[in-house]
Structures are given as structure tokens and as C-alpha cells.
Amino acid sequence: MPSETVVTKEISYLDAITRALRDELQDDPSVFVMGQDIAEYGGAFKATRGFLAEFGPHRMVNTPISESGTIGMAVGAAMLGRRPVVEMQFADFISCGFNQVVNVAAKMFWRTGRPVPMVIRCPTGGGAGAGAFHSQCVEAWFLHTPGLKVVAPAWPSDAYALLRAAIRDPNPVLFFEHKHLYRRVKQSAESFEAARREAVIGSARIVRSGEDVTVIAYGWMTHTSLEAAEVVSRDGISVEVVDLRSLAPMDEGLILESIRRTGRAVIVHEACFTGGFGGEIAARIGEKAFEFLDGPIRRIAYPDHPVPYHRGLEAASIPSVERIADVIRDLRRW
Amino acid sequence: MHFFLRLAREWDLRFERLVRLGAVSKWYSSVGNEGVTVAAATAIEAGDALISLHRDSGAILRHYLDAGRLFPDLFPAVSQRRASQVEPRGILYRLACQMLGKANGFSAGRERSYHYSHFDEGAGIIHVGMISHLGAMIPVAAGLALAFKQRGSDRVAVNFVGEGGTSTGDFHEGLNMAAVLRVPFILIIENNGYAFSTPAREQYASQTLAERGAAYGIPGVRVDGCDVVRVHEEVARAVSRARRGEGPTLIEAVVGRMRGHSEGDDSIQLLDAAERQRHERSDPLARFERSLLEVGAATQKYLDDIAKCCAELIVETVDSAMKAPDPVPETPLGGIYAE
Ligand SMILES: Cc1ncc(C[n+]2csc(CCOP(=O)(O)OP(=O)(O)O)c2C)c(N)n1
Numbered sequence: 001m002p003s004e005t006v007v008t009k010e011i012s013y014l015d016a017i018t019r020a021l022r023d024e025l026q027d028d029p030s031v032f033v034m035g036q037d038i039a040e041y042g043g044a045f046k047a048t049r050g051f052l053a054e055f056g057p058h059r060m061v062n063t064p065i066s067e068s069g070t071i072g073m074a075v076g077a078a079m080l081g082r083r084p085v086v087e088m089q090f091a092d093f094i095s096c097g098f099n100q101v102v103n104v105a106a107k108m109f110w111r112t113g114r115p116v117p118m119v120i121r122c123p124t125g126g127g128a129g130a131g132a133f134h135s136q137c138v139e140a141w142f143l144h145t146p147g148l149k150v151v152a153p154a155w156p157s158d159a160y161a162l163l164r165a166a167i168r169d170p171n172p173v174l175f176f177e178h179k180h181l182y183r184r185v186k187q188s189a190e191s192f193e194a195a196r197r198e199a200v201i202g203s204a205r206i207v208r209s210g211e212d213v214t215v216i217a218y219g220w221m222t223h224t225s226l227e228a229a230e231v232v233s234r235d236g237i238s239v240e241v242v243d244l245r246s247l248a249p250m251d252e253g254l255i256l257e258s259i260r261r262t263g264r265a266v267i268v269h270e271a272c273f274t275g276g277f278g279g280e281i282a283a284r285i286g287e288k289a290f291e292f293l294d295g296p297i298r299r300i301a302y303p304d305h306p307v308p309y310h311r312g313l314e315a316a317s318i319p320s321v322e323r324i325a326d327v328i329r330d331l332r333r334w
Numbered sequence: 335m336h337f338f339l340r341l342a343r344e345w346d347l348r349f350e351r352l353v354r355l356g357a358v359s360k361w362y363s364s365v366g367n368e369g370v371t372v373a374a375a376t377a378i379e380a381g382d383a384l385i386s387l388h389r390d391s392g393a394i395l396r397h398y399l400d401a402g403r404l405f406p407d408l409f410p411a412v413s414q415r416r417a418s419q420v421e422p423r424g425i426l427y428r429l430a431c432q433m434l435g436k437a438n439g440f441s442a443g444r445e446r447s448y449h450y451s452h453f454d455e456g457a458g459i460i461h462v463g464m465i466s467h468l469g470a471m472i473p474v475a476a477g478l479a480l481a482f483k484q485r486g487s488d489r490v491a492v493n494f495v496g497e498g499g500t501s502t503g504d505f506h507e508g509l510n511m512a513a514v515l516r517v518p519f520i521l522i523i524e525n526n527g528y529a530f531s532t533p534a535r536e537q538y539a540s541q542t543l544a545e546r547g548a549a550y551g552i553p554g555v556r557v558d559g560c561d562v563v564r565v566h567e568e569v570a571r572a573v574s575r576a577r578r579g580e581g582p583t584l585i586e587a588v589v590g591r592m593r594g595h596s597e598g599d600d601s602i603q604l605l606d607a608a609e610r611q612r613h614e615r616s617d618p619l620a621r622f623e624r625s626l627l628e629v630g631a632a633t634q635k636y637l638d639d640i641a642k643c644c645a646e647l648i649v650e651t652v653d654s655a656m657k658a659p660d661p662v663p664e665t666p667l668g669g670i671y672a673e
Pocket residue numbers: 389466467468495496497498499500524526528529530595
């Protein structure tokens with residue numbers, strides 16, 4: 001029987017990640033964790049606090065500061081049936097292991113028929129005044145690479161279910177967990193229990209139903225978009241919010257289905273504008289649902305510059321409730 | 335060992351010829367490296383992992399094939415420890431198809447030459463081929479070794495790299511991590527003095543590459559890569575250490591540059607006549623054959639017979655692979671994701 005932690009109190013996004021890791025480590029002896037400071041210290045964000053005592057050093061492998069070496073070793077171990085879960089200390093540092101991700105891990109199955117069941121956990125995103133190298137949303141780098149799965153949950157229940165699914169998946173999965181949500185987003189025990197069974201990699205979810213405009217978002221921006229939907233509802237605008245959850249594969253069917261009903265599309269992401277995932281979604285809507293559109297497809301994203309250190313400067317760049325609400329109102333006029 | 339040195343030589347000679355005939359577009363020759371690759375693969379066993387590069391046909395042939403099953407008349411008494419379950423002509427044919435991009439190759443035409451993997455764990459074959467990016471397979475090989483260690487098995491991973499590939503970041507990260515985690519890993523540098531056109535003195539500033547071992551806290555050994563007996567000794571020693579749980583070893587095997595970077599390019603012309611002659615004289619096969627004759631372990635007739643058998647086998651196999659079907663888009667490898 002698979003382990004299922006029984007939740008009795010409120011559970012945060014970070015708790016959900018810890019629980020998913022613990023349940024998988026308990027269920028499957030081939031699962032192990034690799035990363036910097038993850039063993040005794042429990043990880044930079046304490047996702048694996050106490051795991052060393054519980055699972056021992058063979059399953060909690062502390063590594064040197066070697067992202068490429070670590071990801072490459074995870075690929076090798078996965079090819080022999082181990083299931084490594086690599087923790088990037090910050091998603092930004094995955095650039096140091098880029099070649100291992102996009103050329104070794106991503107292409108291995110297609111090239112050789114040998115599956116590479118591994119997960120790379122990437123604490124992602126800004127909002128903490130952490131500057132240009134601890135705040136980035138780098139998912140688009142990997143969406144251009146066939147062979148990877150890329151997920152970005154917004155809720156504890158999805159973080160739990162998708163991390164477990166990622167660990168069980170026979171493919172390399174990049175798991176973008178948003179730092180801003182770690183301790184801010186919580187679910188009651190009941191709603192966590194009810195929702196966590198439903199998420200699978202590749203499926204999006206309508207987190208608010210509406211008729212006039214569809215807002216498509218993921219990660220932190222799902223929450224910001226929900227707030228904006230609430231704000232414009234006072235102006236009588238009915239907004240549907242689609243939480244993508246999974247970027248690769250993406251749930252194109254659900255996106256198009258929603259657009260066909262509302263006729264208006266807004267795409268929101270915290271990653272930079274140019275070359276961001278919003279462009280891909282917009283293109284698909286344009287190709288496959290053009291005749292249903294009542295107005296232009298709108299994208300809201302981070303401006304095309306690095307993340308500034310000063311909190312005020314940073315906040316001015318991250319898509320805000322007001323900015324999203326304004327775009328929705330504007331689009332509604334079409 | 336001699337049989338595989340000769341077999342590997344004939345393999346490369348055949349493909350070199352096909353390049354000259356225009357039947358194959360590109361070939362990186364392993365001629366001159368067989369002393370390292372055949373000896374290293376002789377030192378490992380069934381269930382060990384081989385992670386190969388572009389000049390390692392000797393290791394692949396040695397790891398896949400059972401000489402006794404190929405030529406029972408020549409090797410009646412040889413009881414091989416491995417690969418005895420593998421039908422040797424069948425796998426050699428697949429290998430030839432792989433070199434030619436044919437449907438029956440290991441990657442069903444998706445990947446070029448040595449960029450494939452072959453897993454037949456029942457027969458003890460765990461073979462991971464390269465990607466183009468030099469150095470990238472070093473951490474992967476160390477990861478295979480980590481899996482062995484986690485499983486509690488005493489199997490080891492053996493990986494090759496050119497001296498040019500040692501300048502990559504993955505050489506450092508992979509070897510350092512292998513050392514820190516004490517995984518059963520042996521990294522063998524095939525130092526032929528050149529990377530494409532770049533001489534070793536423009537590649538690294540230390541006297542040797544073996545001395546890097548000390549910096550990682552592991553043994554670093556330098557060996558004459560044209561002396562098959564010495565290479566075998568050193569790799570066997572490293573393998574025993576790894577099996578005992580004593581961690582990785584770095585071996586620098588110095589070989590000649592008997593060919594240019596790839597067949598048909600002009601990189602061999604960078605070597606002056608004297609240097610080219612010196613490299614020609616370093617031929618590990620000729621040297622081993624001389625020593626077999628000197629000590630009376632073989633007669634010239636025996637060596638000639640082996641050469642003839644090997645040449646015939648290779649020509650026959652490669653020629654039939656040339657006629658093999660080309661791949662169709664729906665290959666049995668599956669789509670972009672594993673299910
Ligand atoms: C990361 C990377 N950069 C450049 C190349 C292009 N390249 C292919 S082989 C080669 C030279 C390799 O030299 P070495 O590692 O000494 O191996 P050798 O061919 O001499 O056996 C180069 C530069 C590559 N394959 N990978």
C-alpha cells in the first residue's frame with residue numbers, strides 16, 4: 001500500500017513538498033535525494049529537515065557545489081533504475097548544469113530507449129528582494145527542449161500530487177516550486193485531502209469559472225490572477241482562471257476549450273516577456289481558436305531585464321493584481 | 335587479448351576504407367588506441383558498466399563478444415566469463431548497422447556511430463555511449479557507479495575520455511564527486527597528444543594528467559597505452575580497488591597519434607615527418623605481436639590466421655550491414671517520453 005501521510009492540520013506548500021518526498025522515500029527504496037546541504041542541514045529551505053536521521057546517508061546524498069556533476073550523476077543512477085530527486089538550491093543555479101539537462105537527460109530516452117526517471121526540484125521565482133541570481137523564472141529555457149517534463153504547481157495539494165507523480169514518472173521532470181508560495185499558501189486538511197488526488201502531470205485545472213475572459217497562469221501568478229479576477233468581478237466582469245500546473249506536456253485541450261467559451265485570452269507569467277511560455281500559448285490559441293476570439297490575445301509578463309535587488313524596484317516589475325485587472329478590463333471592451 | 339586487438343584493428347580499417355570509397359561520411363579512427371581499450375575491457379567483468387567515447391571500438395568489441403563462440407576452432411578452450419550468452423555474429427551485425435545508421439542498429443538510425451547505449455543486463459552488458467559534448471559522460475558514468483554502490487553490488491563503471499576532454503568542467507565535477515562519494519569508478523584518459531588540431535601543451539599546463547589524481551585525493555596513474563600488458567595491470571588494479579569500496583582511480587594512458595582527428599581531414603599534416611614516424615612505431619598491435627613472437631607464445635602463422643579470420647568476419651559483417659534496411663520514422667524506440 002502506498003504511504004499517505006495523514007494530514008490533521010493546515011498544510012503549507014512547503015509542507016506538501018516535504019510530505020511528498022517523505023512518502024515516496026518510504027514507498028520506494030530506489031528513491032533518493034541529492035543536493036547541496038540537503039542532508040544534515042535539511043536543505044536551504046528545510047524541505048528535507050530530519051530526513052537524514054530517517055533515511056540515512058545512502059538516500060540523502062549531500063553533494064559538492066557541482067550542479068552539472070550532480071545532475072549528470074543522477075542521470076547515470078536513473079539509467080540503472082534508481083530514482084534520484086535532485087534539489088537545486090535555487091532554480092537559477094540549474095544554468096550550471098544546463099548541458100546535462102538539455103542534452104544528456106532530455107535526449108537519453110529518445111536516443112537510446114533507456115528511461116531516465118529523475119526529478120530536479122527548482123525553487124523558483126522572485127518577490128523576496130534576492131536579486132538577479134536568486135529570483136529568476138527560467139522554465140522557458142527547458143520548454144524549448146523536447147524530452148523534459150516541466151511542472152509548476154500553485155497549491156499544496158498540487159505540489160504534493162505532482163511531486164509524487166514526478167518521482168514516479170519514467171522521464172526527467174523539472175519541478176518548479178515557487179519560493180514565494182512556500183509558507184504563504186496553505187490549505188486546510190480537508191481541502192488538501194480532497195484536492196491532492198486529482199492532479200496528474202499534463203493536466204491543467206480551472207480554478208475559477210467565468211464567462212467573459214480566460215486568464216491562463218501558473219505558479220505564483222495563479223494566485224495574483226485569482227485576486228485580479230475578484231477585483232474585476234466588482235465591475236461585473238466574469239473571469240475564468242486556468243491554472244496550468246504542467247507546462248510540458250501542456251493541457252492544450254483545456255486552454256482551447258476555455259477560450260472557445262469566453263472568446264478572450266490573457267496569459268500571465270512571472271518569467272520575462274520575450275520568449276516566455278506565454279508566446280507559445282498565444283500562438284496555439286491563435287492557430288487553433290482564432291475564430292472564437294473577440295479581441296487580441298494579451299500577455300502580461302516580467303519586463304525584459306534582470307531582477308533588480310531593491311524590493312520596490314522588483315515589485316514594480318512583477319505582474320500585479322492591478323496590472324492584470326487593467327488588462328482584463330481593457331480586453332473586456334472588445 | 336591479441337584476438338580483440340586484431341579484431342578492433344580490422345574493424346577500423348574497414349570503416350576507414352569505406353570513408354575513402356565515399357560510402358561512409360565520417361569516421362573517427364581508433365587505430366592506435368586499441369592497446370588501451372581492449373586491455374581495459376579485458377579487466378572488467380559481466381555486469382560492470384562501460385561508458386565509451388569515439389575511439390573505443392576495442393573496448394566495445396571486447397565487452398560484447400565471446401571469442402570462443404565466434405571461432406570455436408581457434409579458441410576451443412577459452413571459457414569466457416561474460417558475453418557467452420550473446421550471439422556474437424548477431425550483435426556484431428547490429429553494431430555495424432549502428433555505425434551505418436541502419437534500422438537494425440542499436441539506436442534504429444536515430445543516433446550516429448558510437449552515440450548509442452546497449453543494455454542487456456541478463457548477459458551482463460551495461461554499455462552507455464557518448465553524446466557529442468566532450469566530458470559530459472563523466473558525471474553520468476560516475477552516476478552509474480553510484481547506483482552500483484547504492485545497490486550494494488561490487489560492480490564498477492569504466493569510462494574513457496580524450497586528453498582534450500579533460501579540460502571540460504564536467505571532468506572536474508564528475509571526478510571530484512566520484513572521489514568525494516567514493517564510488518566504484520575508473521576514468522581512463524586516452525592521451526594521444528592532440529585534440530583535433532590542438533596539441534596537449536595548449537590543453538593543459540601540468541606535466542602530466544595523472545598528477546591531477548592527487549588533487550582529487552585518488553590514485554592517478556600514468557601508463558604507456560601501447561603496452562597492453564601494463565594497461566591491463568593498471569586497470570585491473572583500479573578495478574579491484576573499486577570493488578573493495580576504495581573509490582575511483584584516474585589512469586592516463588599515453589598513446590600514439592596514428593591517425594588524424596577524423597578520416598579525410600588534414601589534421602594529421604600538423605605532425606612533421608619525424609613525429610608521424612614515431613607515432614607509427616607506437617602501434618600497440620604490432621608491438622604486442624612482436625612480443626608474442628619473441629617469447630614464443632605465438633607463431634607468425636597463428637598471427638596471420640587470426641588476422642585473416644578477423645578481416646573476413648569484419649568485411650562480411652559490415653558488407654551485409656551496408657545492405658540492411660534503412661530506418662523508417664516509426665522506430666521501436668518509442669516517442670519523446672518513456673511511458
Ligand atoms: C564540448 C565540446 N566542444 C567541442 C567539441 C568538438 N570536438 C569534437 S572531438 C574534439 C577533439 C577531442 O580531443 P580529445 O578529447 O583529445 O579526443 P581525441 O579525439 O584526441 O581522441 C573536439 C574539439 C565537442 N565534441 N565537445
